[in-house]
Amino acid sequence: MQHIQADVTNITSLSSFVYKIALRPKVPIVFKAGQYLHVIMGDDDKRPFSIANSPEQKNYLELHIGASADNPYAYEVLTKAREAKLLTLEVALGEAFVRNNDKKIVLIAGGTGYSYTRSILQYTLEKQPKRNVTLYWGAKNQDDLYEHKHLKSLARSHAHFNYIPVVENAENWNGKIGLVHQAALDDIDDLSAVEVYVAGRFEMASVIRDDFTAKGLAADQLFGDAYAFI
Numbered sequence: 001m002q003h004i005q006a007d008v009t010n011i012t013s014l015s016s017f018v019y020k021i022a023l024r025p026k027v028p029i030v031f032k033a034g035q036y037l038h039v040i041m042g043d044d045d046k047r048p049f050s051i052a053n054s055p056e057q058k059n060y061l062e063l064h065i066g067a068s069a070d071n072p073y074a075y076e077v078l079t080k081a082r083e084a085k086l087l088t089l090e091v092a093l094g095e096a097f098v099r100n101n102d103k104k105i106v107l108i109a110g111g112t113g114y115s116y117t118r119s120i121l122q123y124t125l126e127k128q129p130k131r132n133v134t135l136y137w138g139a140k141n142q143d144d145l146y147e148h149k150h151l152k153s154l155a156r157s158h159a160h161f162n163y164i165p166v167v168e169n170a171e172n173w174n175g176k177i178g179l180v181h182q183a184a185l186d187d188i189d190d191l192s193a194v195e196v197y198v199a200g201r202f203e204m205a206s207v208i209r210d211d212f213t214a215k216g217l218a219a220d221q222l223f224g225d226a227y228a229f230i
Helices: 072-084 111-127 148-157 180-187 202-214
Strands: 002-013 018-025 036-042 045-050 061-066 086-093 104-110 133-139 161-167 194-199
Touching: 002 072, 018 072, 018 086, 036 072, 045 061, 045 072, 045 111, 061 072, 061 111, 072 086, 104 111, 104 180, 111 133, 111 194, 133 180, 148 161, 161 180, 180 202, 194 202
Parallel strands: 104 133, 104 194, 133 161
Antiparallel strands: 002 018, 002 086, 018 061, 036 045, 036 086
16 A cells, blocks of 8 residues: 555546546556555545556556535545645555456446446556456446447457446437346356456445346455445
8 A cells, every 4th residue: 555645637527527536646656457545635534436547557546536515525525636736645455456367357337436447447458458348337327427438439449348338317328228237147148257346336236246146156256345345
């Protein structure tokens, strides 16, 4: 674990409530794809956020924060980033990082949990371009899939990457509708051949664990930071 400071170089809006915070660490950083960091707000106030970029970028950190005035936990971090232009961080936390083998990867993300899967996806495309990766990204509405066009383009240019968006409230939508993990379960024939990486609300992670293990997924093939707490 590294305790560092990072300059806030840019804050951009990704959707009506999701913001990208770009950071430049004052020292090169080392982490694994799928790990997270703490934004240190006070002596006893450390707030976790997934790292959204590949660990190959040693001098860059990217956060995707869902922040609104009625969510002070995240909104206060966004406000501090805007005003102080500097964040104090603990980097390289969590054990739900991508494993280095040849198993097929299934990424399941709900909402801004996508940032966790984004790091794993980028790293795998860079380091293991022939490893099969499927990303299931679920959201309430189509507009919440804030990198939808980018992911469709990425899937077209990488033969071993498949992107499957799933929305719950659908209008003028030609893709899958319903619960994101159910879409994945419907598609996967052999759970013994995959590793599943999950990010979303604790309730979602719990349901995924129950449903996937009931279908035969081994416990050591399921990864997600939530499982350290539930």
